[in-house]
Amino acid sequence: MIGRELVEAQTECANPKSGTFLAWTASLGYTTTAVYRFVHIHETFGAKELGRSAQIFSNFAPTALALLAQPSTPESARIETS
Numbered sequence: 001m002i003g004r005e006l007v008e009a010q011t012e013c014a015n016p017k018s019g020t021f022l023a024w025t026a027s028l029g030y031t032t033t034a035v036y037r038f039v040h041i042h043e044t045f046g047a048k049e050l051g052r053s054a055q056i057f058s059n060f061a062p063t064a065l066a067l068l069a070q071p072s073t074p075e076s077a078r079i080e081t082s
Contacts, residue, residue: 007042037069
């Protein structure tokens with residue numbers, strides 16, 4: 001998932017708050033909102049990327065995953081999707 005790769009890239013940046021990471025992602029055509037949406041999806045569902053769960057989540061549109069990853073989404077909704 002792109003979120004995992006973005007988290008790894010952000011970790012590689014010496015000082016993520018310097019703007020280097022966001023400048024790099026902008027050069028790839030991603031908005032700040034999109035970048036953090038992908039990161040949040042990874043943080044919410046990243047542990048489920050292995051095995052059968054990866055196949056399940058690959059069937060979801062990124063916007064559906066973003067909605068499921070929102071803090072306002074009940075945990076019960078997330079559990080039913082996995």
